[in-house]
Amino acid sequence: MTDTIAVDYDGLIPNNVGLSADPRLRRALENWYPSCLDWWRTRGPEGFQDNLVYLRTAVSVEPEGWAKFGYVKMPDYRWGILLAPAVEGRTIPFGQHKGEPAWQEVPGEYRAMLRRLIVVQGDTEPASVEQQRHLGATAPSLYDLRNVFQVNVEEARHLWAMVYLLQKYFGRDGREEAEDLLRRRSGDRDSPRLLGAFNEATPDWLAFFMFTFFTDRDGKMQLHALSQSGFDPLSRTCRFMLTEEAHHMFVGQSGVGRVIERTCAAMREAGIDDPHDIARIRDLGVIDLPTIHKRANLHFSLTLDLFGNEISTNAANAYNAGLKGRYLEDQIDDDHRLVDLTYPVLRLRDGLVMRDAGPALSALNMRLRDDYVADAQSGVERWWNRAMSRAGIDFRIRLPHVAFHRHIGEFAAIHADPDGNMLSEAEWQRRRDEFLPSADDNAFVASLMQPVYDPGKFAGWIAPPRSGIDGKPGDFEYVKLHG
Numbered sequence: 001m002t003d004t005i006a007v008d009y010d011g012l013i014p015n016n017v018g019l020s021a022d023p024r025l026r027r028a029l030e031n032w033y034p035s036c037l038d039w040w041r042t043r044g045p046e047g048f049q050d051n052l053v054y055l056r057t058a059v060s061v062e063p064e065g066w067a068k069f070g071y072v073k074m075p076d077y078r079w080g081i082l083l084a085p086a087v088e089g090r091t092i093p094f095g096q097h098k099g100e101p102a103w104q105e106v107p108g109e110y111r112a113m114l115r116r117l118i119v120v121q122g123d124t125e126p127a128s129v130e131q132q133r134h135l136g137a138t139a140p141s142l143y144d145l146r147n148v149f150q151v152n153v154e155e156a157r158h159l160w161a162m163v164y165l166l167q168k169y170f171g172r173d174g175r176e177e178a179e180d181l182l183r184r185r186s187g188d189r190d191s192p193r194l195l196g197a198f199n200e201a202t203p204d205w206l207a208f209f210m211f212t213f214f215t216d217r218d219g220k221m222q223l224h225a226l227s228q229s230g231f232d233p234l235s236r237t238c239r240f241m242l243t244e245e246a247h248h249m250f251v252g253q254s255g256v257g258r259v260i261e262r263t264c265a266a267m268r269e270a271g272i273d274d275p276h277d278i279a280r281i282r283d284l285g286v287i288d289l290p291t292i293h294k295r296a297n298l299h300f301s302l303t304l305d306l307f308g309n310e311i312s313t314n315a316a317n318a319y320n321a322g323l324k325g326r327y328l329e330d331q332i333d334d335d336h337r338l339v340d341l342t343y344p345v346l347r348l349r350d351g352l353v354m355r356d357a358g359p360a361l362s363a364l365n366m367r368l369r370d371d372y373v374a375d376a377q378s379g380v381e382r383w384w385n386r387a388m389s390r391a392g393i394d395f396r397i398r399l400p401h402v403a404f405h406r407h408i409g410e411f412a413a414i415h416a417d418p419d420g421n422m423l424s425e426a427e428w429q430r431r432r433d434e435f436l437p438s439a440d441d442n443a444f445v446a447s448l449m450q451p452v453y454d455p456g457k458f459a460g461w462i463a464p465p466r467s468g469i470d471g472k473p474g475d476f477e478y479v480k481l482h483g
C-alpha cells in the first residue's frame with residue numbers, strides 16, 4: 001500500500017511534500033533559493049547558462065514515467081523536493097529499534113548523528129557540480145554536453161533534497177548547515193568539501209566518465225544504505241534520488257565504453273594488435289587502453305577512500321540507532337541487529353594483507369565497500385571488457401586490490417601494487433607511473449579535448465552512442481547553441 005502525493009508545480013518550488021500547507025518551511029526554502037541559484041550561476045556549469053538544453057525533469061515519483069523531456073535553460077530548471085511514496089505501516093528495518101514504527105520526526109537522542117549523515121551526503125551533491133563545471137568547453141558532442149548538464153541539474157536537485165531535510169527537521173542548525181553547503185567549495189584550500197574524492201579535479205571527459213562510473217556508484221551505495229533508514233523522510237528522499245542516480249552511472253559506463261570501442265576500432269583499422277604499442281595508437285588520435293586502465297585505477301582507489309575506515313564506531317552507532325543500514329538490507333537473511341555476528345575484514349598484519357573476522361557492527365564500512373567492489377567489477381566486465389573482447393583486442397581492465405593507492409583506512413600507511421603486493425617507498429616512486437596516470441598520459445588526454453558542437457558529430461576519440469536520449473535520432477540538437 002502506498003500513499004501517493006501528486007507533485008505540486010504551482011509554486012516556486014515543485015514538491016510533493018505539501019509545501020503550500022507549511023508556510024514556515026516554504027519561507028525558509030524560498031529564502032535559500034536565491035543563494036542556490038547564485039551558487040549555480042557562479043559555480044555550476046561555466047557558460048551555456050542561456051542555452052536551451054534538452055533535459056528531463058521529474059514530474060512525478062511513480063517508477064514509470066516520472067520524467068518529462070523538453071528544452072529548458074538550466075537556471076530555469078524546476079528543481080524540486082520529491083519524496084518516494086510513503087509505505088504504510090513501515091517499521092525500522094534494523095538495529096536496536098528494529099520492528100518499531102519508522103520515525104516521522106527526528107528522534108532526539110540521534111539528532112546530531114542524523115544531521116551529520118545528511119550533511120555529509122548533501123555536501124557531495126554540489127561538490128560534483130563544481131568539479132565538472134569546466135567540461136562544457138571541451139564536450140566531444142552535443143549528446144555528451146547534454147548528459148553532463150543533466151547530471152549537474154540532478155545533483156543540484158539532490159542538494160535540494162538534503163536541504164529540505166535540514167530545513168524541515170533541524171530548525172536553526174539546519175538552516176546554517178544549508179548555507180554551509182553552498183559556502184564550502186570543491187578543491188578550496190580554506191573551505192573544501194568534506195570528502196577527499198570530491199576535492200579532486202575533473203580535468204577532462206575521461207575523468208568525468210570515470211567519476212560517474214566509480215564515484216556516482218559510491219553515491220548509489222550510500223543512498224541505498226540511507227534509503228533503509230528508520231528516519232522515514234530520509235528513506236523516502238533517498239529512494240527517489242536513486243532513480244536519478246542510475247542515469248549518472250549509465251553516463252559513466254557507456255562513456256568509458258564508447259572510448260574503448262573507438263580505440264579498439266582505430267587499432268583494428270590501423271592493423272595494430274598490441275595494446276601496448278602506445279605511441280602508434282596515440283598517433284591515431286585515440287586513447288590507448290593502458291592509459292584508460294590507469295585512469296580506472298585512480299578513480300577506483302580514490303572512491304574506495306569514501307567508504308572510510310574498515311573498522312568504524314560511527315558506522316556501528318549509525319546502524320545500531322537505525323539511521324543507516326546496509327546495501328539491500330531488506331534482502332539480507334540475518335537478524336538485522338548484528339550484535340553477535342562477525343564479518344571478514346581485511347587487515348594489515350606483519351606486512352601482509354590478512355582476512356580476519358571482525359565484529360559485524362563495526363565492519364559495516366568494509367561490508368559496504370565489498371558490495372561496491374562487486375558492483376563496480378560487474379560493470380567493468382559487462383560494459384568495458386566485453387567491448388574489448390567483442391573487438392578482438394587482447395586487453396582487460398582489472399580493478400586493483402583494495403590496498404592499492406589508499407589514503408584512508410588500513411592500507412593508507414603502505415604502498416601496494418595493483419595486485420596487493422607491498423612496495424617500498426622507493427619502489428613505489430619508481431613504478432608509480434606504471435599504475436597511475438603520468439603527467440605525460442594526462443597531457444595526451446588533455447590534447448584530445450577539443451569541443452565538437454555540430455549536431456550528430458563526435459570527437460575522434462569516442463564512438464557515438466548506440467541510441468539517443470529519449471529515442472532521439474543521431475543528429476538531434478541536444479543543446480541549442482545558437483538562438
Ligand SMILES: [Fe+2]
Pocket residue numbers: 125154155158219
Ligand atoms: Fe547525487
Ligand SMILES: [Fe+2]
Pocket residue numbers: 155216219245248
Ligand atoms: Fe549522481
